[in-house]
Amino acid sequence: MGKLPDDARGHTRGPKDSRGVVVSRIIEVARGAFAEQGYDATSMRSVAIAAQVDPRLVGYYFGSKQALLEACLVPPPGFLERVTEVVTTDLDARGEALVQSLLLNWEDPASASILRSIILIAAQHPVALERLRLIVTGSLVGAVATKLADEERTLRGGLVATQMLGLAMTRYVWRIEPIASLSSDDVVAIIAPTIQRYLDGELRAAS
Amino acid sequence: MGKLPDDARGHTRGPKDSRGVVVSRIIEVARGAFAEQGYDATSMRSVAIAAQVDPRLVGYYFGSKQALLEACLVPPPGFLERVTEVVTTDLDARGEALVQSLLLNWEDPASASILRSIILIAAQHPVALERLRLIVTGSLVGAVATKLADEERTLRGGLVATQMLGLAMTRYVWRIEPIASLSSDDVVAIIAPTIQRYLDGELRAAS
Numbered sequence: 507m508g509k510l511p512d513d514a515r516g517h518t519r520g521p522k523d524s525r526g527v528v529v530s531r532i533i534e535v536a537r538g539a540f541a542e543q544g545y546d547a548t549s550m551r552s553v554a555i556a557a558q559v560d561p562r563l564v565g566y567y568f569g570s571k572q573a574l575l576e577a578c579l580v581p582p583p584g585f586l587e588r589v590t591e592v593v594t595t596d597l598d599a600r601g602e603a604l605v606q607s608l609l610l611n612w613e614d615p616a617s618a619s620i621l622r623s624i625i626l627i628a629a630q631h632p633v634a635l636e637r638l639r640l641i642v643t644g645s646l647v648g649a650v651a652t653k654l655a656d657e658e659r660t661l662r663g664g665l666v667a668t669q670m671l672g673l674a675m676t677r678y679v680w681r682i683e684p685i686a687s688l689s690s691d692d693v694v695a696i697i698a699p700t701i702q703r704y705l706d707g708e709l710r711a712a713s
Numbered sequence: 714m715g716k717l718p719d720d721a722r723g724h725t726r727g728p729k730d731s732r733g734v735v736v737s738r739i740i741e742v743a744r745g746a747f748a749e750q751g752y753d754a755t756s757m758r759s760v761a762i763a764a765q766v767d768p769r770l771v772g773y774y775f776g777s778k779q780a781l782l783e784a785c786l787v788p789p790p791g792f793l794e795r796v797t798e799v800v801t802t803d804l805d806a807r808g809e810a811l812v813q814s815l816l817l818n819w820e821d822p823a824s825a826s827i828l829r830s831i832i833l834i835a836a837q838h839p840v841a842l843e844r845l846r847l848i849v850t851g852s853l854v855g856a857v858a859t860k861l862a863d864e865e866r867t868l869r870g871g872l873v874a875t876q877m878l879g880l881a882m883t884r885y886v887w888r889i890e891p892i893a894s895l896s897s898d899d900v901v902a903i904i905a906p907t908i909q910r911y912l913d914g915e916l917r918a919a920s
Contacts, residue, residue: 542837547754629833629886630749639889657891664883664892665903672879676871679836682846684864685871695917696872700907710902 529567532557534619537578541623545631550574572633579624579637582617584610589645600649601702605694608670612678613690622679625671642667651706665704673697736774739764741826744785748830752838757781779840786831786844789824791817796852807856808909812901815877819885820897829886832878849874858913872911880904 535557539548550571554561568574588607595603612618624641627634647663654662673693676685688696703709742764746755757778761768775781795814802810819825831848834841854870861869880900883892895903910916 542751543754544750547750626833626836635887638887642889661891661895664889664895667889668879668883668892668904669876669907670879671882672875672877675878675882676875680842680845682849682871682874684868685875688868688871692917697875700876700910703907710899 528559528563532559532564532567532574533577536574537619537623540575540578540631540634541626545571545575545627575627575631575633578620579627579634580620581637581641582611582614582620584614584617585645589648592645593648597651597706598702600705601700602694602698604646604649604666604670604701604705605673605698606690608674609690609693612674618678621674625675625679646670649705662704662706662709665709666701669697669700669704735766735770739766739771739774739781740784743781744826744830747782747785747838747841748833752778752782752834782834782838782840785827786834786841787827788844788848789818789821789827791821791824792852796855799852800855804858804913805909807912808907809901809905811853811856811873811877811908811912812880812905813897815881816897816900819881825885828881832882832886853877856912869911869913869916872916873908876904876907876911 532553536548536553539553539556548571550564550568551561553574554564557564564574568577588610592600592603592607611621624634624637628638629635642663643660646666647659649666650659650662652659673685676682677688677693678686739760743755743760746760746763755778757771757775758768760781761771764771771781775784795817799807799810799814818828831841831844835845836842849870850867853873854866856873857866857869859866880892883889884895884900885893
C-alpha cells in the first residue's frame with residue numbers, strides 16, 4: 507500500500523496538490539453525495555470519480571465508507587468556539603447569543619454545508635443522527651442554566667433544538683420565504699424570546 | 714397498451730388485488746425510496762421490483778417518474794379537514810389547535826409517512842419543496858388573523874412554520890430525546906404559547 511499515493515498522485519493531482527487538498531476535496535464531494543443521494547446510493551468509487559482522484563486513493567485515506575462518512579460529519583471549524591462563547595454569555599442574554607451563533611454558523615458557506623449534511627443524513631443514517639444528538643446535547647443543553655436538575659436541562663435543551671433546527675431548515679435548507687430573506691436583526695429580535703423562554707422561562711402556562 | 718394491466722396482473726398480483734391496492738402499494742414503496750435514497754437514485758424499475766409488480770405496470774399507471782413523485786406527495790387523508798378545523802378555531806386558541814393538529818397528523822402512521830417524505834424530499838427536489846411551501850402557505854398562513862396585512866400574515870405563517878417543522882423533525886423524524894417521548898399534553902402546553910405569539914403576539918421586544 508505504501509506506493510499507492512505516489513501512483514495516484516501522478517494519475518490526476520496537479521503539481522501543487524498536497525495531501526490535505528486532496529483529502530478536503532474527497533470529503534467535500536462525499537458530503538454532497540451523502541446528503542443529496544443518501545448513504546446507500548453513494549459508493550467510495552462514485553465519490554472518487556466525482557472528485558477526480560484514483561478510486562484506490564479514497565480507500566487508502568479513509569479505509570471504509572463508514573469512516574468517510576464520519577470525516578464528513580466533523581463539526582465545522584469555529585463551531586465549538588461559538589458554542590463556548592454562548593455558554594459563557596450571561597444567562598438572560600443567551601437566547602439572543604444562541605440565535606446569533608446559528609446565523610454565524612449558517613451564513614458561512616463551508617460551515618453551512620457541513621451542518622446541512624449532518625441534518626439531511628441524520629434522517630437516514632444512525633452515525634449522522636448520533637452527531638446531531640451530540641450537537642444538540644453539547645451546544646444547546648450546555649446553554650441551559652446549570653443550577654437546574656439534569657432532567658429539566660435536557661428537556662429545555664431539546665425545546666431549544668426544536669426551534670433552532672426548525673429555523674435552520676426553513677431559512678437555509680428549504681429557503682422558505684419570507685423567513686429565508688428576513689434580516690439577521692429581525693431573526694434575532696423575533697426568535698430570541700422563544701429560545702430565552704425555553705432556556706429559563708416558564709414552560710407551562712398552568713404551572 | 715390496453716392489454717398491459719391484464720398481462721401484468723397475471724404476473725404477480727394475487728386474485729384479490731384490485732387496481733387501487735396495486736397503485737397504493739407502488740406509491741408506498743416509491744415514497745419510501747424517494748425519501749431514503751433520494752429522487753435521482755430511485756428508478757421506476759427499482760420501485761416496481763420492490764413493490765413486486767411488473768415494471769411496465771408502473772409506467773402504465775404513472776407515466777413518468779415525476780408523476781409518480783407527485784402521487785407520493787399528495788397531502789395525507791384528513792390533513793385538509795384538520796387545517797379547516799384550526800382556521801375556524803377562535804384566534805386566541807389557535808396556537809394550541811395548531812400544535813394539536815400537528816400531533817394528530819404525525820401520530821397517524823400513514824399520514825406521518827407522507828409528511829416525512831415531503832419534508833425529506835423537499836431538501837433535494839423542487840416539486841416536494843413546492844408542496845411543502847403550499848402546506849406552509851395554505852395551512853399555517855391561513856391560521857394567522859385575517860385582519861392583518863398580507864406581508865405581516867406571511868411573515869407570521871413562516872415563523873409558525875419554523876417552530877412546527879422543527880418540532881416535527883425533532884420529535885418524529887430524528888426522534889431526539891426527550892422531545893420524542895414527551896407526552897402530547899406537555900408538547901401542547903409548552904409549544905402552543907410560542908405558536909400563539911407568532912400568530913398574534915408582539916414579535917419584536919423593542920416594538
